[in-house]
Amino acid sequence: MSAAHLTLNPHFVVGDVHRRVFGSFVEHLGRCVYDGIYEPGHPAADEEGFRTDVLDLVRELGVSTIRYPGGNFVSGYRWEDGVGPREDRPRRLDLAWHSTETNEVGLHEFARWNDKAGSELMLAVNLGTRGVQEAIDLLEYTNIRSGTALSDQRVADGTLEPFRVSMWCLGNEMDGPWQLGHRSAEDYGKIASQTAKAMRQLDPSVELVVCGSSNSQMPTFGAWERTVLEHTYEDVDFISCHAYYAEKDGDLAGFLASAVDMDRFIESVVATADHVKAVLRSDKTINVSFDEWNVWYQERFHTEDQITDIEQWPYAPRLLEDQYSVADAVVVGSLLISLLKHADRVTSASLAQLVNVIAPIMTEPGGPAWKQTSFFPFALTSRLARGQVLRPELTCGTYRTEAHGEVPLVDAVATHDPDTGATAVFLVNRSVDETVTVTVDLGSLGVVGLQEAHTLNDEDPYAANTLTEPTRVAPVDNKSAVVEDGTLTVELPPVSWTALSLG
Numbered sequence: 001m002s003a004a005h006l007t008l009n010p011h012f013v014v015g016d017v018h019r020r021v022f023g024s025f026v027e028h029l030g031r032c033v034y035d036g037i038y039e040p041g042h043p044a045a046d047e048e049g050f051r052t053d054v055l056d057l058v059r060e061l062g063v064s065t066i067r068y069p070g071g072n073f074v075s076g077y078r079w080e081d082g083v084g085p086r087e088d089r090p091r092r093l094d095l096a097w098h099s100t101e102t103n104e105v106g107l108h109e110f111a112r113w114n115d116k117a118g119s120e121l122m123l124a125v126n127l128g129t130r131g132v133q134e135a136i137d138l139l140e141y142t143n144i145r146s147g148t149a150l151s152d153q154r155v156a157d158g159t160l161e162p163f164r165v166s167m168w169c170l171g172n173e174m175d176g177p178w179q180l181g182h183r184s185a186e187d188y189g190k191i192a193s194q195t196a197k198a199m200r201q202l203d204p205s206v207e208l209v210v211c212g213s214s215n216s217q218m219p220t221f222g223a224w225e226r227t228v229l230e231h232t233y234e235d236v237d238f239i240s241c242h243a244y245y246a247e248k249d250g251d252l253a254g255f256l257a258s259a260v261d262m263d264r265f266i267e268s269v270v271a272t273a274d275h276v277k278a279v280l281r282s283d284k285t286i287n288v289s290f291d292e293w294n295v296w297y298q299e300r301f302h303t304e305d306q307i308t309d310i311e312q313w314p315y316a317p318r319l320l321e322d323q324y325s326v327a328d329a330v331v332v333g334s335l336l337i338s339l340l341k342h343a344d345r346v347t348s349a350s351l352a353q354l355v356n357v358i359a360p361i362m363t364e365p366g367g368p369a370w371k372q373t374s375f376f377p378f379a380l381t382s383r384l385a386r387g388q389v390l391r392p393e394l395t396c397g398t399y400r401t402e403a404h405g406e407v408p409l410v411d412a413v414a415t416h417d418p419d420t421g422a423t424a425v426f427l428v429n430r431s432v433d434e435t436v437t438v439t440v441d442l443g444s445l446g447v448v449g450l451q452e453a454h455t456l457n458d459e460d461p462y463a464a465n466t467l468t469e470p471t472r473v474a475p476v477d478n479k480s481a482v483v484e485d486g487t488l489t490v491e492l493p494p495v496s497w498t499a500l501s502l503g
C-alpha cells in the first residue's frame with residue numbers, strides 16, 4: 001500500500017469556484033437533440049415533446065451552462081431555419097455529420113428546454129459559411145427587446161422577452177481542416193475581430209469566446225493562439241480549448257494520467273495569451289473557456305462508414321454513442337480536478353456532450369434513460385464544489401507513462417466556502433493495482449467532521465452501465481474515511497475517484 005499527504009489551508013486560494021465550469025454541450029449531432037432531449041412520442045415527453053426523464057437527469061447532473069448548437073454543425077447552420085412556424089421550417093443536409101436536419105428544434109425550443117433544465121444558454125455563431133452580418137442579425141433577434149425588424153420577428157415567433165444570451169462562441173474549431181469554412185489563423189483572427197466588434201457595438205455586455213486550437217496536437221497549436229489573439233485580444237474575453245482523451249493500445253496507466261496533458265495544455269494557452277498581453281502592453285487578461293472536453297474513442301467512429309448513399313442522409317443516426325467504463329469515469333473526474341486547479345484562468349468549461357453523443361446520459365427511443373459512469377464524478381463535483389478552490393500541496397509517489405512521462409500517482413483539489421465552512425476534497429488514484437492511503441492536513445479550515453465520502457471504482461475497471469444493466473456501476477460510501485484531530489485519512493482503491501465533503 002502506498003501513501004500520499006495533502007495539506008490544505010484556507011489562505012492558499014487559486015480562485016473562485018466558477019459555476020460555469022460545470023457547463024455542457026448540446027449539438028445537433030446524432031441523437032443528442034432528436035431522440036435524446038426531444039422525443040414527442042415518448043411516454044415521458046411533456047407538452048413540448050421534451051423527455052422529462054432526461055430533464056430530471058440533466059438537473060441532477062448539475063449543469064450550469066449549455067453550449068448550442070455546435071460543434072462542427074454550427075459551421076454550416078442557418079439560425080433562421082430554426083425559428084418561425086415549424087411547418088414552414090426547411091429540411092437541410094447537415095454536411096458536418098452527413099445527416100438530415102429537420103429543424104423541428106431551433107432557438108426558441110432549445111431556450112425553453114434550457115430554462116426547464118435550469119441552465120444558462122451559451123450560443124455559437126457560424127463563422128464557417130457565414131460572417132459578421134448573420135452574427136449580428138442573430139444577436140439582434142436574441143438580445144434586443146423589441147422595436148426592430150428582427151426583435152419584432154422574435155416576438156412574432158412566440159418569445160416576448162429577449163433571450164439575453166451573454167456567452168457567445170465566435171465559430172467552432174476554425175483551425176481544423178474538417179471544419180466547413182476552415183481558415184488560416186490570420187484569416188480567422190480578422191473575421192473573429194470584425195464579428196466581435198460588431199456584436200459589441202450592438203450589445204456591449206456580451207462575453208465572447210474566440211476559437212483556440214481543436215486540440216494540443218494540432219500542427220498549428222500555439223502559433224494559432226498567438227496569431228488569433230494578436231488580432232482579437234481587445235475584442236474578446238475568452239480563448240477556447242478543446243481536448244478529448246481515450247485509452248490507446250491498452251495503456252490504462254497512461255490513460256489514467258490524461259489530466260497531466262490537460263494541465264499542460266491549459267498552462268500553455270495561458271502562457272501564450274499572457275505573451276500577447278505583454279506584447280500589446282494590455283491591462284486586460286484573457287481567460288480560458290474549455291468548451292469541449294471528455295473521453296472520446298474517436299477511432300471507433302469512421303465518417304466513411306456513415307456516408308453510405310449520397311441520396312440517404314439519416315435522421316438522428318446513432319453517432320458517437322460511446323459506452324463509458326469505470327476507468328473512463330475516473331479520467332472524467334480527474335479532468336474536473338484539472339479544470340478546478342486552474343480556477344484562476346479557466347472560468348468556463350463544457351463537458352462534450354450531454355445526451356447520447358459521447359454523453360453522461362443515454363436514452364433509448366420509447367425506452368428508458370440512464371446514467372453512464374461519467375455522470376457520477378460530474379454530478380458530485382458540481383454539487384459539492386463551493387466557494388473557493390484551494391491550492392493542493394500534495395506529496396505522493398510517481399509512475400512512468402509512455403504518453404506523459406513521470407506522473408504523480410494521486411491527484412487532488414479542494415474547495416472551501418469561507419462563509420459556511422463547507423469543504424470538499426476530490427481525489428484520484430491512478431494506480432492500476434495499488435491502494436493509496438491519503439492523509440489530509442485540514443490545517444486551519446475549522447473542519448469539525450466528515451459529511452459524505454463517495455468513491456467510484458470497481459473490481460473490473462471496464463465495467464459500464466448499459467441498457468440491459470443500467471445501474472451496474474455507481475459510487476459507494478467510502479467507509480475508510482475518518483477525521484481525527486484535524487486530519488482526514490482515506491483509502492483510495494486502484495483506478496478510483498473519490499469526493500469527500502466536510503463541514
Ligand code: AHR
Nearest residue numbers: 027071072073172173352
Ligand atoms: O463533440 C464532437 C465534435 O468534436 C464537435 O462537433 C467538434 O467541435 C469537435 O471536433
